[in-house]
Amino acid sequence: MTATRSIVVPRAVNRGGRPAPTRRDSDVTRLLPRPLLVTVIVVLLVVVLAPVLYILFASVNSDVSVAKGAFFPTELHLDNYLKIWTTVDLRNGLLNSVLVCGAVAIVSAAIAVMTAYVLVRYAFKGRLTVLRGLLALQSIPGTLMLLPVFVLFASVATALGIQIIGTRWALGITYLTFALPFSTWVMVTYLRGLPRELEEAARIDGASSFRILTRIVVPLSWPGIVVSGIFAFLLGWNDVLFASVMTNAESRTAAVALQVFGATQEGGAIPLYGQMMAASLICAVPVVVLYLVFQRYLVGGLTAGGVK
Template sequence: MGRRHTQPAMILPRPVHLACTAVMVAVAAAPVAFLLLVSVMPDAESVSGRLWPSRLAVGNYVRLWTTVPMAQGLANSLVVALGAAVLATLAAVGTAYCLVRFTFVGRLVLLRSLVGFQALPGTMLILPLFVVFSSAQAFLGVQLVGSRVGLVVTYLTFSLPFATWVMVVHLRKIPVALEEAARIDGASRLGALLRVILPLSVPGMAVATTFCFLNGWNDVVFSSILTQPETRTAAIELQVFAQSQEGGALPLYGQLMAASVVCAAPVVLLSVIFQRQLVGGLATDGVKG
């Protein structure tokens, strides 16, 4: 028997493979292309349903900053999403290291609970979190409702289990022999973790940080309840802007789409910067001997 072909290009005829690829690219690119076109389209033409602008209204990207407080929303989103992602990843490295390298009572229960936490719908935690945050303000004098700190704590409740599981999977692929060699050379366990394990964990940390960042950046449910006008995130500002255009005499769809492009730009930039680490963390099989 010949060797089985596992590559799609070898299984499908080349014309069929190219046609399927073209269809998938078109389906994925069509909404993005429409978003970009409407963002540079005059408002009167976007309302009329035209698919191609008669002229480029680049001023939409300039006027949106005065129409909606997008700069403030972007700053709030960057602080809370990046802060929660970095804190979750750093805590996940230490937690995953203990779960992978040590054996203790309750270890398997904790590992399985990480998966179970991901199955809980976030809407179930809205009321408990609000009550806990309100109680903290009443009894401890710490304001969490309406503050950026409250959002960071909220996002950590979802990001930390996911980041820990990602790091557990990644650390399992790092040979213990590398750490033992560092210990023989005189490094402490903490030194081996910082000098050997941590550099080898960069792809996994990039994956965990990126997805945790996306979790906070795209959130609308929690940020709509736990924020006030001064701490609204970009997603909430975009939602409020979209709702204000309903029923208007001339909806500012051009500026709305421009604001959507601006909100998506940081995520795209982050993916481009960490593209190599993301591919390495998602597609490789760890350290190769």
């Protein structure tokens, strides 16, 4: 008998020590041919970045050039970023937006994780009804709730003799009623993927339900908590309808301040396009920073529940 020896061909490695992808691997992972893939990426970048670049260029351009439709600035007007703090009530608006939306995000995420833990880990009568109700509440348009919420707050203010409409906490409660159903549903989806064995081991060691929630569930649920909090934050940050009705000159948010500034520019004269674009970019900075800080949590939170 002749012994056969198997020859193992070593796989090429990259400079970092990782195996280099073979032709078969690249064919499997690549969904489109390279020229078509590059074309699609370029088109998407143009669609996404073109409006952003236009706002950026218009914020340092003259109002006359923007009115004529010029894309690139003909002359730099960096003073637009300084003038908006006097022409637009942006400082007060940003402060109110950060306080209200930040509080709504924290409270909504905290209540959502506790509610979702009860709905996922405990079986009780009416549990499915609550879950279906959370899903049904997300299909109700917010515009239909504007008048009922306003009448409710006005009636409570008259009965108690206190001011509700025009305060920050009233606006926060309004946003909280719309953010809680979505935040709770996100946390329900995320907690379903957590292993029960960790909680059972902690319960055997004598840990209470509250201790399990704070020491085990919450540390493992940070991606879902961040996603629910960010969506609650954006719900209030981008809102104009409720903020314009439920606030006054002192408690108006940044979105309402931009709306008021844009309305005052309507008329025969050339609007202050440069200052409007500069104010819009400044209002977008907190959201961009929020996404950059919590980007790694967002990826895990948004894909939670997708694979079982």
